[in-house]
Amino acid sequence: MTLTTPTIIAAGALDAFVGQFGLAWSKFFAQVIIFWIVFMILKKYAFGPILGMLEQRRQRIADGEAKLEKIARDAAEAKQNSQAILDKAEADAARLVKEADDAAKAIQERRQQEAVSSANTIITKAREAAQLEQEQLMSQLKREFGRMVSDATSRVTGKVLNTDDQTRINQETSAQVSA
Amino acid sequence: MSSFLSQQASLPPLLANVHSYASGLFTETSTLSFVTNSVLVALVVMGIVLWFSRKATKNMTLVPHKAQNFLEFIVEFLYNQVVGIVGEKQARLAFPLLGTLFIYILISNWFGLLPGVGTIGWGKGTGFLSIDAAHDPLLRPPTADLNATVGIAVSSFLVWLFLTIKEIGVWGFIVHTFGPKGGLKGVMGMVVAVVFLFVGVIEVVSIVIRPVTLSIRLYGNIFAGENVIHAMSDMMNGTGAIGSFLGSIILPLPFYFMELLVGLLQAIVFTLLCSVYIQLSTTHDDHGHEEEHH
Numbered sequence: 001m002t003l004t005t006p007t008i009i010a011a012g013a014l015d016a017f018v019g020q021f022g023l024a025w026s027k028f029f030a031q032v033i034i035f036w037i038v039f040m041i042l043k044k045y046a047f048g049p050i051l052g053m054l055e056q057r058r059q060r061i062a063d064g065e066a067k068l069e070k071i072a073r074d075a076a077e078a079k080q081n082s083q084a085i086l087d088k089a090e091a092d093a094a095r096l097v098k099e100a101d102d103a104a105k106a107i108q109e110r111r112q113q114e115a116v117s118s119a120n121t122i123i124t125k126a127r128e129a130a131q132l133e134q135e136q137l138m139s140q141l142k143r144e145f146g147r148m149v150s151d152a153t154s155r156v157t158g159k160v161l162n163t164d165d166q167t168r169i170n171q172e173t174s175a176q177v178s179a
Numbered sequence: 180m181s182s183f184l185s186q187q188a189s190l191p192p193l194l195a196n197v198h199s200y201a202s203g204l205f206t207e208t209s210t211l212s213f214v215t216n217s218v219l220v221a222l223v224v225m226g227i228v229l230w231f232s233r234k235a236t237k238n239m240t241l242v243p244h245k246a247q248n249f250l251e252f253i254v255e256f257l258y259n260q261v262v263g264i265v266g267e268k269q270a271r272l273a274f275p276l277l278g279t280l281f282i283y284i285l286i287s288n289w290f291g292l293l294p295g296v297g298t299i300g301w302g303k304g305t306g307f308l309s310i311d312a313a314h315d316p317l318l319r320p321p322t323a324d325l326n327a328t329v330g331i332a333v334s335s336f337l338v339w340l341f342l343t344i345k346e347i348g349v350w351g352f353i354v355h356t357f358g359p360k361g362g363l364k365g366v367m368g369m370v371v372a373v374v375f376l377f378v379g380v381i382e383v384v385s386i387v388i389r390p391v392t393l394s395i396r397l398y399g400n401i402f403a404g405e406n407v408i409h410a411m412s413d414m415m416n417g418t419g420a421i422g423s424f425l426g427s428i429i430l431p432l433p434f435y436f437m438e439l440l441v442g443l444l445q446a447i448v449f450t451l452l453c454s455v456y457i458q459l460s461t462t463h464d465d466h467g468h469e470e471e472h473h
Binding site for chain 2: 020021022023024026027028029030031032034035036037038039041042043045046047049050051053054056057060
């Protein structure tokens with residue numbers, strides 16, 4: 001009797017509980033089935049595709065990051081290479097300019113020397129020509145002057161001068177003109 | 180004692196006219212007697228979940244559209260939380276259940292706050308298409324029906340058991356529950372073994388009682404929320420048509436915000452507890468193994 005009393009009370013309480021809250025196997029299973037259908041719907045149409053998409057996006061971002069790093073590395077390498085090429089080109093250009101400068105200087109010097117030499121030749125030739133012309137003029141002047149002196153002497157003296165007189169007068173006149 | 184319990188059980192809920200059970204839409208003798216107002220709402224929730232899941236994932240693109248973006252936000256947030264508790268390995272297995280728990284419970288809780296839920300139904304007629312109170316409402320949130328909360332809790336318990344046995348095996352579970360910890364040997368080891376055997380029995384009781392606590396906590400909170408809102412809505416009854424009308428709008432308003440929070444919190448609590456249960460039972464006792472190796 002002492003063992004069955006608590007059992008009856010517990011069973012009565014359970015019945016009261018079940019009755020008060022409307023617990024029933026059919027309703028319970030209906031709710032469980034609906035919950036599991038929701039579970040399957042979400043698993044198939046929500047969690048699966050969404051987690052797949054998130055994973056795909058994560059993978060894409062990781063790939064993008066890796067590519068970005070590679071591009072940055074390549075860019076740094078290309079910059080280094082271009083800098084080396086630029087440095088080499090700059091050195092070559094400086095060398096070429098220096099060579100051209102040297103060559104120009106050499107040519108200029110040679111041309112200058114040639115010009116000086118040519119000018120000296122022209123000056124020498126001009127001097128020689130001038131000398132020759134002066135001599136010719138002087139000779140012609142002497143001759144003319146001698147003739148004029150001979151004429152003047154013959155007119156002043158009224159005497160026809162002979163060849164010796166004329167020669168002597170010419171020589172004297174030439175000597176005075178030359179002096 | 181029994182008369183006291185039966186007397187307590189027969190007392191109506193305080194203040195409000197909300198039944199503590201879901202009302203059947205068909206007679207008890209009908210084959211469709213299982214179709215209650217909460218089952219109807221559960222079907223509606225299922226339809227909402229199906230519709231939105233399909234809408235969000237039908238034409239998925241790397242640059243997400245609005246619905247996809249919203250669902251991605253929820254799923255990613257939940258998944259990260261679950262991973263933080265149960266770890267990456269268990270999260271892959273447990274997430275579908277835990278995610279479903281959160282979403283289903285949250286939608287069900289908040290569904291109860293929609294106008295008309297719990298207020299449109301059958302009751303004592305007071306005029307054309309008007310009743311004094313909906314004693315048998317057409318719609319009732321599933322989480323305000325103990326059948327549903329017990330069903331969800333039992334389902335969670337079964338999944339927990341499956342994941343636990345899958346991870347550590349039956350013997351591992353027994354050792355995990357009853358096995359002595361600390362690596363003591365000799366007489367002290369035997370004393371500790373007896374103590375841990377007793378602790379294991381308590382642990383088994385706590386495990387068995389988990390579905391009960393989970394289901395009653397959820398049910399109690401949502402049912403209480405319904406009662407509070409109904410009580411607040413009826414508070415100004417009898418003060419004239421305008422007073423009653425304004426009272427039924429203004430007085431429950433703050434409690435709607437509170438119930439929004441309660442609905443979210445209860446979904447979080449249920450999911451979080453299930454996650455913690457899974458984490459506790461599937462974590463290997465690596466420290467103990469290391470000690471054994473030493």
